[in-house]
Structures are given as C-alpha cells and as structure tokens.
Amino acid sequence: MPLSMNRRTALGMALAAPVILRSSRAFAAKELRVMAWQGYADDDWVKEFQDQTGATANVVFIGTDDEIWAKIKGSEGKDFDVFAVNTAQLQRYIDGGLTTPHDLAKIPNQKNVLPRFQDLSKVKGIMRDGKAHAVPFCFDSIGIIYDKDKVNPPPDSFESFWDPKYKGKILAYDNGEHNFSFTALTMGIEDPFHLNEEQMGKIKEKLIALKGNVLSFYTTPDEALQLYKSNDVALIWANYGQQQVKAMKDAGANIEYVNPKEGALAWLDTWAMTSGVQDPDLAAAWVNFLLQKKIGEQLSQRTGFGNTVVETGSAGANDKLVWLDFVEDPTKRSDMWNEIKAQP
Amino acid sequence: MIRLSGMATSLLAAITLAVFLLLYGPLLIPILSSFFTVSHGDVLWNQPSLSAYGALAGNGGILKAVGNTLIVGFSATLLSLAVGTLLAIHYCSGKSAGREAMQFAIYLPFLMPPIITGLALLIFFRETGVPRSLITVIVGHTVFVQALAYRTIVVRLQSLGPSMIEASADLGASAFQTLVHIILPNLRSTLIGAGVLSFALSFDETLITLLVTGTESTLPIRLWAMMRLGFTPDINALVTIVLVLTVLLCVFAVRQLLPEAQSNSE
Amino acid sequence: MLAGSRRAVGDQMIFVGSARHGYGPRLLALISYVLPAVFIIAPLASFLAYSFFRMENGQIVHDLSLGNYRRFFADAIFVPVLWQTCLLCLSVAALATLIGYPVAFLLASLKGRRRHFLLLMVLVPLLMSYIIKIYAIRSILGGNGFLNRFMLWTGVIEQPLTVFVFNLNAVLLTLTVLLIPFAILPIFLALERIPRSLIEASVDLGASSLQTFVRIILPLSLPGVITAATFVFVLAIGDFLTPQMVGGQSGFTFGRIVFSQFGTAFNWPFGAALSAILAIVVISVIALGNRVGQRST
Structure with missing residues (x-):
C-alpha cells in the first residue's frame, strides 16, 4: 500500500492510478468504524484513506471523555473498531478489557515518529504486559495563557491563579482530576497523580480558594475564547494548550503562553482498537495512514495540537512536562470536585 | 374562541412582541454572521460574503448529518x-x-x-x-x-x-x-x-x-x-437556511392545510 | 401525573359503547401494555437495578445493598444541590408559564390563519439547535456582550452590568428563553377548547371581563397550564449543558452530578441511584402540582 507518500510516489500513483488503486484496495467493501475528536479525522483524510484502501470509514465525533467511556463501556466495545483516547483515560479501558493490543508490524509509520514517541515502552500508559494498547497521535501541554496588557511581568507559576489581583479575571477548567493534579504540582507535591488523604484535603481547601478567584470554569477551547472576548479576562488555565493560543491569537488577542516552572501537565491522545474490532488490519491501516508527515503537519496547522510526527511549538526542549497519568481514585476526585463546586 | 377588548389586545400584543424578541433575538447573531466573512471566530462586519453558504454546500458530512x-x-x-x-x-x-x-x-x-x-x-x-x-x-x-x-x-x-x-x-x-x-x-x-x-x-x-x-x-x-x-462559519449558514425553510414550510402549511373558512371550526 | 384525572373519573368507560364491536379494544390494550413493557420498563428497570450494586476497584460488584441511597442522604452535598436545582427549575417553569400565558391567550383570541401562523412562529425557534442558541445567548449576556455594549452605547448605564454574567440569573433567563415555546403550546391548546357558549353565558349573566377570566377561563385552562409547567420543569431539570455554559461557578446543578457519575467518575451504580432519586423527586413535584391544580378547579 502506498501509505507514506512523497511527491514522487504521489505522481507515480496519479499516473498509474487505475492499476495501483486496484492492487491497493485490500479492504474493498469493508467498513471501519471510528470514534474520534473533531479535528482527528478530517473529511479530506477520510476520503484519501477510503480511496487508498477501498474501505468505508464511518466516523462519529464525540464531545467529552465521559461520552467515549459511556459509549464504549455501554456497548462493551462492540460499536466501534478504533477510537481516540488519551493515555490517562486509556488505563480504564485496558483494565476493563475493552481494548485489543496493536500489532506494530502493521503500523510501519510508527518507526518514523518523533524520538520521544518512538519507544512506546517509554511513553507512560501505552504498554501493558508487553503489548502496545494504543499508538500516540497528538499531544499538548497545559500551561498558562496570559493577557499581555493585563499581566506584567509575565507569570511563571500557577500561583498567579490565586493572586487576588486577578479576582474574577481568571478562567479555569472544569475537571476535578486535572485540577487536583495541577494544584498538587503548585504545592510542590512530587507525584500529583497519587495523592494521600491529607494531601487531598489540603488541595481541596486550595481549590475552594481558587473558585473564589475564578470567573468561570470552561470545558471547551472555543468556550474559553468566547468568554475571553466578552469579559475582562487576564489569565487562563489552558487545558488545550497551543490550540487555544492559536485560536486566541487568530482572533486578535494580545496573549502569550507559558509552561510554568512547577511543570505543566501534558496530555497525549492515542488511537486504540476496541475489543470488538472487526478487522484489526484495517484499523491498523487507519492508524498508519494518520501517522504520515503530511497528516501530522496538517493536524497541527489546522488545530494547533502538537503531533507525534513533526516538531511543533507545543513544548520547548527546556519545558518541564508532566505526562498525565491515571489517578489514584478518579471517583473520589470527581466527588471532591463536585463538593468544591457545590460550595456556596 | 375568546374575544378581547381593544386595550387587552394591545397589552397582550406588546407582551407577545417582547416574547418574540426573546425567542428570535439570539438567532439574529448566527443569521447576520452568515452573510459576512468570519475570520477565526470574529465576524468582519465590513466584509459581506456568501462564502459560508459555499462552504456548507461542500460540507458533505454536515449535510448528511442534517x-x-x-x-x-x-x-x-x-x-x-x-x-x-x-x-x-x-x-x-x-x-x-x-x-x-x-x-x-x-x-x-x-x-x-x-x-x-x-x-x-x-x-x-x-x-x-x-x-x-x-x-x-x-x-x-x-x-x-x-x-x-x-x-x-x-x-x-x-x-x-x-x-x-x-x-x-x-x-x-x-x-x-x-x-x-x-x-x-x-x-x-x-x-x-x-x-x-x-x-x-x-x-x-x-x-x-x-x-x-x-x-x-x-x-x-x-x-x-x-x-x-x-x-x-458554515454552521451559521445552516442555521439561516433551516430557519428560512421552516418559516416557508409554516406559511405553506397554514395556507394549504387550513383554508380560511375551516380554520375556526375545530 | 394527570391533570384532568378527576374529570376522567366521572367519564369512566368513555369507549364502552364501541367495546361491543370487534377486537379493537382488546388489541389496543395489548399494544398499550406490550410496547411500554418492552421498550421502556425492561431497559430502564434492568439499568436502575445497578443502583443496588456498588463499585470496587473500578469494577461493578453485583451485591445488593442500599449503600448508594444511604450515601445520598449521608453526604453533605447532594441534598442541598438537589434542592437548589429544584428551586431553579421551578422558577424557570413559573417564569415560562407566566410569560407564555398571555402569548397563548392572544393566540387563542386570534382568528383563522393568523392564529395558526403565529402559533407555528412561536415553535420555529425550537428547530434552531439549542447549542447554537446557548452560544448566541452567551455572547449577548457576557460582561463585554452585546447587551452591555448596547446599553453602554446608549448611555443607559455607565458601568457594565454584572447581574446576568455567569450566575444563576443567567441560567434562569437562558433556560426560560429556550423553553418558553414548550409552555405556550399546551396553554394554547387548553384555551382553544373552551366553548364560546360558556364565555357568552357568563357575559350574559352580567359578569365583567375580569370575572369571566377568573371564574371561567382560568380554571378551564388550568390543565394546560399544569402541563406547560410540567414540560418546562422536566426539560429544565434534565438539561446539564445550559447551567454549565452560562452559570459560571454557580452553574452547578444536580444534572451535572448525575452526568459525572457515568463519565470520568465511572460510578454507574451511584449514578443510577441518583437518577432514581431525581425521578422520584420530579414525579412528586409534578403530582403535587396536579393536586394543587385540581383543587382549584
């Protein structure tokens, strides 16, 4: 299959298209069921993939981690072949037996990714019992966006979110797990993903204080942008990193992005196969297709996310990234976050 | 059938007008935006354009979803x-x-x-x-x-x-x-x-x-x-088209299905 | 649950006459019990059974217990949040019904095509995606939103108003705007059925317009009002997106707690218990409303 295309093979393909297409349509009449985030399966990519393989790729886009879990768990993995999920969330799917490990031999493009993603055993959360349950696709750090007119000097620490100067001018993110983790980093706790009772109690107090300083807790980047445009906002906890920076700068905002000195949490989205995958080879072909340089460049250019194939500005070499991990007790964090939000 | 005095009618009409403003006011934003260039989420009010409609016509995914x-x-x-x-x-x-x-x-x-x-x-x-x-x-x-x-x-x-x-x-x-x-x-x-x-x-x-x-x-x-x-931006165009089509459908339905003479007989 | 049930008691066996003819009624009864049993009771009952299970190490353990229900009352956050959510949704229902009534009244007083055209125009906004509408409303209400900018521009105010910026007022307003059409229609349908003869009789007997309204029209339209309030209340309480998007840090409602149990928290048993409790509360509120509605007829 002509999966990694440079200009010459593309040209060759165009000339010999009828012949090559026939021979490469190994998956003619097959269907691939994809669950993805917006921006991970653009129409032109899907069309190209279908032309190359002869298969039909049906994509359903989802809006939150919660929905992916409810849908995959509720159908016991039967409704989709391949889905996008971050490494922290991935753990519960593996625990629940809802994934099928990848055969990396069928994803040759994985050999050409950025150095830090090449050895999957060094990427936290991917491997279980020597098998790769997912393949990294894109990532971003979670730093601070600040308005250059309102915040001077630039912030270098998450502590700024508690600064009374910015009361009512802060946007934070509505997610208990992340908020406990980054607050733990701010308080100098070594492992923000495995907290003990006492630490959680202290963090809860600090988050209640944060709530008093915050204008709103947002959930999507566009929501944050809209909030920024129609309100007086100085600092944003940038859950979507560079994507948000790009969107805000495009909209003319005078802002800058910084990864704080405590270390920025970083998320990594991957492609995993479900336990109900109908054709693992076709699913692997999909993942391999998306790991092309061309796709990686387009992904970063269109969404602002860092991709795993081509270098981008998502994180500098000196930035301290703390990859998200499955936390000690997501239910407990969620409950405590609910309690914090319920505080009058 | 309920009959109303002139004053009561005016009062109710005023309230109804206000309710219509509440209902349709928020829709004006996407509708107006659909006729202008939208660049990165900001509407450029000095650049009228129908490009949103062109983009919608080319967006097979959205049309299929509709x-x-x-x-x-x-x-x-x-x-x-x-x-x-x-x-x-x-x-x-x-x-x-x-x-x-x-x-x-x-x-x-x-x-x-x-x-x-x-x-x-x-x-x-x-x-x-x-x-x-x-x-x-x-x-x-x-x-x-x-x-x-x-x-x-x-x-x-x-x-x-x-x-x-x-x-x-x-x-x-x-x-x-x-x-x-x-x-x-x-x-x-x-x-x-x-x-x-x-x-x-x-x-x-x-x-x-x-x-x-x-x-x-x-x-x-x-x-x-x-x-x-x-x-x-094509979503703005979609909202506008859906609204126009629905209103036309309503006009048609009222004219065809409810002849003037019959409409009071229910 | 049923507004007009008192009237129905008097009219027992409405279709008794036709029951003499053929298998129709028996077939009807069969359909009426089989469909809900298969498509509603079977799925929901088996799912609500989860509420008696519990979670252990990320897996659902199928031991029967009332632990989830006990936790609802034991933990300090659930009851107050549910109470506030109910208050909020009751306010939305009251507001939508109050605003909707005059509109329905005007519609019912119109004649012919104009009446039906206007009625349809009230319903058309429902077909505009509500996510889009929430976004639009938010850009109107924000601190630098259209409303504030407009009022600053006209000089009505000197400082941007904050009454509608990401608080419960904004949630109340937004939900009301979104749900008014659901209130107008049932009221209109009730008003439309009031026989003209009754109103004329009242006027002939020398009653003033106000008396006619209070004694004849209002009581007869009450089932419609209750239905309207019920629709709005239920739709408001099931909506977990609006409070979050326009409520800022105070936009935390019971619906969001329930939703979170099924996602990241992954506690389906507790989520099922919370849903069962929510359903019981909603049903009680509606039953109470019906009781009040029936007493005043």
Whole structure:
C-alpha cells in the first residue's frame, strides 16, 4: 500500500492510478468504524484513506471523555473498531478489557515518529504486559495563557491563579482530576497523580480558594475564547494548550503562553482498537495512514495540537512536562470536585 | 374562541412582541454572521460574503448529518403520534391500575436524565443483539418524546368528553370508525402541536442519540463535537437556511392545510 | 401525573359503547401494555437495578445493598444541590408559564390563519439547535456582550452590568428563553377548547371581563397550564449543558452530578441511584402540582 507518500510516489500513483488503486484496495467493501475528536479525522483524510484502501470509514465525533467511556463501556466495545483516547483515560479501558493490543508490524509509520514517541515502552500508559494498547497521535501541554496588557511581568507559576489581583479575571477548567493534579504540582507535591488523604484535603481547601478567584470554569477551547472576548479576562488555565493560543491569537488577542516552572501537565491522545474490532488490519491501516508527515503537519496547522510526527511549538526542549497519568481514585476526585463546586 | 377588548389586545400584543424578541433575538447573531466573512471566530462586519453558504454546500458530512436528523425526527414524530394516540385512547377508555402503570412507564424516560435513558437502551440493545443503527436511534427518540406527545393528546381527549363518542357507538359505528371519524378529526390541532414539539425535541437530542447510534451522526452530535474546536462559519449558514425553510414550510402549511373558512371550526 | 384525572373519573368507560364491536379494544390494550413493557420498563428497570450494586476497584460488584441511597442522604452535598436545582427549575417553569400565558391567550383570541401562523412562529425557534442558541445567548449576556455594549452605547448605564454574567440569573433567563415555546403550546391548546357558549353565558349573566377570566377561563385552562409547567420543569431539570455554559461557578446543578457519575467518575451504580432519586423527586413535584391544580378547579 502506498501509505507514506512523497511527491514522487504521489505522481507515480496519479499516473498509474487505475492499476495501483486496484492492487491497493485490500479492504474493498469493508467498513471501519471510528470514534474520534473533531479535528482527528478530517473529511479530506477520510476520503484519501477510503480511496487508498477501498474501505468505508464511518466516523462519529464525540464531545467529552465521559461520552467515549459511556459509549464504549455501554456497548462493551462492540460499536466501534478504533477510537481516540488519551493515555490517562486509556488505563480504564485496558483494565476493563475493552481494548485489543496493536500489532506494530502493521503500523510501519510508527518507526518514523518523533524520538520521544518512538519507544512506546517509554511513553507512560501505552504498554501493558508487553503489548502496545494504543499508538500516540497528538499531544499538548497545559500551561498558562496570559493577557499581555493585563499581566506584567509575565507569570511563571500557577500561583498567579490565586493572586487576588486577578479576582474574577481568571478562567479555569472544569475537571476535578486535572485540577487536583495541577494544584498538587503548585504545592510542590512530587507525584500529583497519587495523592494521600491529607494531601487531598489540603488541595481541596486550595481549590475552594481558587473558585473564589475564578470567573468561570470552561470545558471547551472555543468556550474559553468566547468568554475571553466578552469579559475582562487576564489569565487562563489552558487545558488545550497551543490550540487555544492559536485560536486566541487568530482572533486578535494580545496573549502569550507559558509552561510554568512547577511543570505543566501534558496530555497525549492515542488511537486504540476496541475489543470488538472487526478487522484489526484495517484499523491498523487507519492508524498508519494518520501517522504520515503530511497528516501530522496538517493536524497541527489546522488545530494547533502538537503531533507525534513533526516538531511543533507545543513544548520547548527546556519545558518541564508532566505526562498525565491515571489517578489514584478518579471517583473520589470527581466527588471532591463536585463538593468544591457545590460550595456556596 | 375568546374575544378581547381593544386595550387587552394591545397589552397582550406588546407582551407577545417582547416574547418574540426573546425567542428570535439570539438567532439574529448566527443569521447576520452568515452573510459576512468570519475570520477565526470574529465576524468582519465590513466584509459581506456568501462564502459560508459555499462552504456548507461542500460540507458533505454536515449535510448528511442534517439528512439523518430529519429522517430520525420525522420517523420518531410519526411513531410517537401514532403510538401516543393509541395509548391515550386506551388510557381514557377506562380506569384501572394497569392503565396508571402504563402511563407511569410512558412518562419515565422523559423524567430520567437523558444519559440514563441512553445507557439503559444501549445496554438493552447490546444484550438483545440488536445492532446499533439509525433504527435504534429512532426507537430511542420515540421512547424519549413519546411522553410529550402522549400527554398532549390525553389532555385533549379528556376535554372532549364521552358524549360524542357514545353517540357514535350508539349509531352502530365500530371502534375503528369511531377512531377515524370522531376522534382523529377532533385531535387535529393537538396532533399538529404535539408533532411539532416531538420533532423539535428529537431534532436537538444529543446524548441518547450518541449512545444508541451505530456509525451514523446527526446534526446535534456534530455540533456537540464541534464545541471543542469552535463552530465553523458554515454552521451559521445552516442555521439561516433551516430557519428560512421552516418559516416557508409554516406559511405553506397554514395556507394549504387550513383554508380560511375551516380554520375556526375545530 | 394527570391533570384532568378527576374529570376522567366521572367519564369512566368513555369507549364502552364501541367495546361491543370487534377486537379493537382488546388489541389496543395489548399494544398499550406490550410496547411500554418492552421498550421502556425492561431497559430502564434492568439499568436502575445497578443502583443496588456498588463499585470496587473500578469494577461493578453485583451485591445488593442500599449503600448508594444511604450515601445520598449521608453526604453533605447532594441534598442541598438537589434542592437548589429544584428551586431553579421551578422558577424557570413559573417564569415560562407566566410569560407564555398571555402569548397563548392572544393566540387563542386570534382568528383563522393568523392564529395558526403565529402559533407555528412561536415553535420555529425550537428547530434552531439549542447549542447554537446557548452560544448566541452567551455572547449577548457576557460582561463585554452585546447587551452591555448596547446599553453602554446608549448611555443607559455607565458601568457594565454584572447581574446576568455567569450566575444563576443567567441560567434562569437562558433556560426560560429556550423553553418558553414548550409552555405556550399546551396553554394554547387548553384555551382553544373552551366553548364560546360558556364565555357568552357568563357575559350574559352580567359578569365583567375580569370575572369571566377568573371564574371561567382560568380554571378551564388550568390543565394546560399544569402541563406547560410540567414540560418546562422536566426539560429544565434534565438539561446539564445550559447551567454549565452560562452559570459560571454557580452553574452547578444536580444534572451535572448525575452526568459525572457515568463519565470520568465511572460510578454507574451511584449514578443510577441518583437518577432514581431525581425521578422520584420530579414525579412528586409534578403530582403535587396536579393536586394543587385540581383543587382549584
């Protein structure tokens, strides 16, 4: 299959298209069921993939981690072949037996990714019992966006979110797990993903204080942008990193992005196969297709996310990234976050 | 029919006008935006453009989703009206604990948070081996909007009173004849109203749809997923087209289906 | 649950006459019990059974217990949040019904095509995706939103108003705007059925317009009002997106707690229990409303 295309093979393909297409349509009449985030399966990519393989790729886009879990768990993995999920969330799917490990031999493009993603055993959360349950696709750090007119000097620490100067001018993110983790980093706790009772109690107090300083807790980047445009906002906890920076700068905002000195949490989205995958080879072909340089460049250019194939500005070499991990007790964090939000 | 004095009419008209402003005001933003260049989420008011409409025409994914939404909406609406009428007639035809239980069951999916109804149906379909598809979405939507259609019909049936139906039966009409010639004509405006409400609910349903769909997307699912990256300008164009088409459809429906002479006779 | 049930008691066996003819009624009864049993009771009951299970180490353990229900009352956050959510949704229902009534009244007083056209125009906004509408409303209400900018521009205010910026007022307003059409239609349908003869009789007997309204029209339209309030209340309480998107840090409602149990928290048993409790509360509120409605007829 002509999966990694440079200009010459593309040209060759165009000339010999009828012949090559026939021979490469190994998956003619097959269907691939994809669950993805917006921006991970653009129409032109899907069309190209279908032309190359002869298969039909049906994509359903989802809006939150919660929905992916409810849908995959509720159908016991039967409704989709391949889905996008971050490494922290991935753990519960593996625990629940809802994934099928990848055969990396069928994803040759994985050999050409950025150095830090090449050895999957060094990427936290991917491997279980020597098998790769997912393949990294894109990532971003979670730093601070600040308005250059309102915040001077630039912030270098998450502590700024508690600064009374910015009361009512802060946007934070509505997610208990992340908020406990980054607050733990701010308080100098070594492992923000495995907290003990006492630490959680202290963090809860600090988050209640944060709530008093915050204008709103947002959930999507566009929501944050809209909030920024129609309100007086100085600092944003940038859950979507560079994507948000790009969107805000495009909209003319005078802002800058910084990864704080405590270390920025970083998320990594991957492609995993479900336990109900109908054709693992076709699913692997999909993942391999998306790991092309061309796709990686387009992904970063269109969404602002860092991709795993081509270098981008998502994180500098000196930035301290703390990859998200499955936390000690997501239910407990969620409950405590609910309690914090319920505080009058 | 209610008759009003001039002053009361003016007062009510003023309130109605204000309500229309509330209802349509928010729609003005996407509609106006659709005729201008939108660059990175900002509307450039000095650059009129129809590019949003061009982009929409080229966006096969969204158009297909709209098509699915319409299929599901019409099917679920017709189903819930048909079933709702039957169930309502049964409820009104007597008094028993079974009928109360039936009514309770009909209301239940409407009272539950949508994620519960959605997950319950998904697990039910999985256990019974029904593959997820647009069909299961239609079933899911029918289950959800049924309560609303049923309730509206029951309220009307009860206000009809038994005399007309008894008279019909006394004249020797069969149950079917009574249904077609007596009950349905009296339910006309109710069925239209209940139909529109059911369709509207189905048109916007997100969570149940996502959980019980196979690989088909509907418009709300697409919009919901788009929140992560922000809405593209063609969505503004879509909103405008849907609004214009709906209004035209209403004008047509009122002109064709309600001749001036007949419209007061219900 | 049923507004007009008192009237129905008097009219028992509405279709008794037709029951003499053929299998229709028996078939009808069969359909009426089988459909809800298969498509509603079976899925929902088996799912709500989860509420008696519990979670252990990320897996659902199928031991029967009332632990989830006990936790609802034991933990300090659930009851107050549910109470606030109910208050909020009751306010939305009251507001939507109050605003919707005059509109429905005007519609019912109109004649012919104009009446039906206007009625449809009330319902058309329902077909505009509600996510889009929430976004639009938010850009109107924000601190630098259209409303504030407009009022600053006209000089009505000197400082941007904050009454509608990301608080419960904004949630109340937004939900009301979104749900008014659901209130107008049932009221209109009830008003439309009031026989002209009754109103004329009242006027003939020398009653004033106000008396006619209070004694005849209002009581007869009450089932419609209750239905309207019920629709709005239920739809408001099931909506977990609006409070979050326009409520800022105070936009935390019971619906969001329930939703979170099914996602990241992954506690389906507890989520099922919370849903069962929510359903019971909603049903009680509606039943109470019906009781009040019936007493005043």
